[in-house]
Amino acid sequence: MIELSLQKKLQGSHGAMHLDVNLEIKEHDFVALSGKSGSGKTTLLRIIAGLEEAQGEIIVSEKIWQNSKNYLPTQKREIGFVFQDYALFANMSVLQNLLFVSEDKKLASHLLELTELTELQNRLPHTLSGGQKQRVALCRSLMRRPKILLMDEPLSALDMEMRNKLQDDILKLHKEFGTTTIMVSHDPSEIYRLANRVVMLSHGKIMQDGTPKEVLLQTKGSQKFSLKGELLDILKADVIYIGIIAIGQNIVEVVMDEAEAKTFKIGQSVHVNTKAFAPSLSH
Amino acid sequence: MSELDFAPFLLSFKLAAITTLILFIIALPVAWWLSQTKCRCKPFVEAITSLPIVLPPSVLGFYILFALSQNSPIGAFFEQTFGIKLVFNFTGLVVASCFYSFPFMVQPLQGGFETLNKNMLEASYIAGKSRLQTLYFVALPNIKPALITAIIITFAHTVGEFGVVLMVGGSIPNETKVASVAIYEAVEIMDYKTAHIYSLIMLSLSFLVLLGVYLFNRRHNKRIGV
Numbered sequence: 001m002i003e004l005s006l007q008k009k010l011q012g013s014h015g016a017m018h019l020d021v022n023l024e025i026k027e028h029d030f031v032a033l034s035g036k037s038g039s040g041k042t043t044l045l046r047i048i049a050g051l052e053e054a055q056g057e058i059i060v061s062e063k064i065w066q067n068s069k070n071y072l073p074t075q076k077r078e079i080g081f082v083f084q085d086y087a088l089f090a091n092m093s094v095l096q097n098l099l100f101v102s103e104d105k106k107l108a109s110h111l112l113e114l115t116e117l118t119e120l121q122n123r124l125p126h127t128l129s130g131g132q133k134q135r136v137a138l139c140r141s142l143m144r145r146p147k148i149l150l151m152d153e154p155l156s157a158l159d160m161e162m163r164n165k166l167q168d169d170i171l172k173l174h175k176e177f178g179t180t181t182i183m184v185s186h187d188p189s190e191i192y193r194l195a196n197r198v199v200m201l202s203h204g205k206i207m208q209d210g211t212p213k214e215v216l217l218q219t220k221g222s223q224k225f226s227l228k229g230e231l232l233d234i235l236k237a238d239v240i241y242i243g244i245i246a247i248g249q250n251i252v253e254v255v256m257d258e259a260e261a262k263t264f265k266i267g268q269s270v271h272v273n274t275k276a277f278a279p280s281l282s283h
Numbered sequence: 284m285s286e287l288d289f290a291p292f293l294l295s296f297k298l299a300a301i302t303t304l305i306l307f308i309i310a311l312p313v314a315w316w317l318s319q320t321k322c323r324c325k326p327f328v329e330a331i332t333s334l335p336i337v338l339p340p341s342v343l344g345f346y347i348l349f350a351l352s353q354n355s356p357i358g359a360f361f362e363q364t365f366g367i368k369l370v371f372n373f374t375g376l377v378v379a380s381c382f383y384s385f386p387f388m389v390q391p392l393q394g395g396f397e398t399l400n401k402n403m404l405e406a407s408y409i410a411g412k413s414r415l416q417t418l419y420f421v422a423l424p425n426i427k428p429a430l431i432t433a434i435i436i437t438f439a440h441t442v443g444e445f446g447v448v449l450m451v452g453g454s455i456p457n458e459t460k461v462a463s464v465a466i467y468e469a470v471e472i473m474d475y476k477t478a479h480i481y482s483l484i485m486l487s488l489s490f491l492v493l494l495g496v497y498l499f500n501r502r503h504n505k506r507i508g509v
Contacts (some may be wrong), residue, residue: 014502049405049409051405052410074408075408075409075411075412076411077409081409083402083405085400085402087400087402087403087406088405089403089407089425090404100410101410141409143410
């Protein structure tokens with residue numbers, strides 16, 4: 001069990017903010033931390049890692065990492081950390097990056113094999129692609145066999161295909177090493193695939209906490225489906241109005257009556273939902 | 284040419300080599316600390332370490348002379364305890380040069396450390412490595428151009444110093460008469476031939492040193508793909 005009770009005053013982009021998080025995480029869980037930028041996700045991760053100080057307690061498997069009396073330095077916390085920008089040691093080859101953390105050559109070659117990096121083990125980081133770099137960073141983070149694996153938007157700089165590949169790798173390694181993983185992510189499909197629990201932060205507080213299905217599915221009551229989008233335009237066509245809405249990468253039209261058209265403003269975030277019929281899938 | 288004395292050059296290089304070595308050891312932790320600290324006192328420490336760049340060498344030389352002479356507590360302490368005189372000899376020159384060239388070692392190193400990816404250093408701490416291990420195995424190997432620049436510029440700057448050396452060392456042959464002082468003296472006695480030769484040597488060496496630094500940095504940047 002990991003018990004967090006942390007408080008810290010932060011200077012966010014929207015002025016002062018109070019981070020106040022109480023959280024219990026079961027061992028071997030995969031927790032996704034989500035929420036708008038500036039909500040304190042990265043800070044929370046860095047506090048757990050001991051890279052930033054905060055008031056409160058961190059207890060991991062009944063071992064005190066920090067409380068009012070004790071503070072375990074980063075070096076002594078059994079963690080792995082995957083940064084968004086990889087943060088590989090630029091002067092060391094792929095293999096040396098792993099061995100610098102721990103001299104365990106067997107583990108290093110096992111990790112490189114799992115992530116299909118064996119061929120690249122003598123290359124320097126700057127000669128690798130983004131996806132390859134992040135796989136090296138992932139392997140490196142597991143070299144100490146950490147209790148907690150922390151990942152700060154590890155896949156956000158990669159394209160879709162590479163994300164899928166790395167999501168598989170992350171899942172594989174999370175299971176094999178039995179770590180408790182906390183990952184900051186904005187991507188609902190990524191969270192749904194990887195995590196068994198989602199914690200939503202807003203202005204430093206936990207707003208939602210549950211399974212990905214509970215937190216991410218936006219339908220309410222009898223709604224068959226619901227999609228979040230941005231209202232781009234309202235066009236008048238004879239007696240009706242047509243709302244142009246961006247949902248993800250797609251643009252859709254929705255018919256509105258005059259009363260509805262008056263209640264919505266262009267640029268506002270809206271939910272598009274339907275009850276009357278079930279949507280069907282096609283290729 | 285036969286009577287041309289190269290002893291001042293040897294002395295200059297000996298002084299520069301010793302000064303560079305001492306400064307590397309002293310300035311490295313200072314530069315590392317300055318690059319990592321969030322202490323409010325940082326601007327004060329930075330201002331003090333940079334003073335020798337803007338102070339006239341005569342002012343610096345005067346203070347060092349004043350501080351190290353037998354009449355000052357420091358000078359008296361060294362003379363009574365170790366039997367070492369700190370002015371008008373080679374030891375005094377080394378001490379003075381260390382003050383004079385300090386910022387030339389600190390600033391490139393600090394600049395190099397500051398450009399390092401902070402996450403890379405944190406990754407090293409997370410790997411369980413201490414600050415010292417991180418400095419030697421991660422930070423230093425990744426600032427090679429800054430490291431080479433710091434060492435070479437410190438060396439070259441010490442070879443080129445004049446005012447401080449004259450104030451603290453005078454011009455004792457084989458003891459404190461370094462190349463720059465030798466040139467000054469040659470001009471003073473209107474021995475322009477010697478002054479020309481000495482000056483040309485200094486000019487060529489300085490140019491070659493700088494050329495070497497820039498060539499190295501270019502090659503390094505190409506190699507790591509900057």
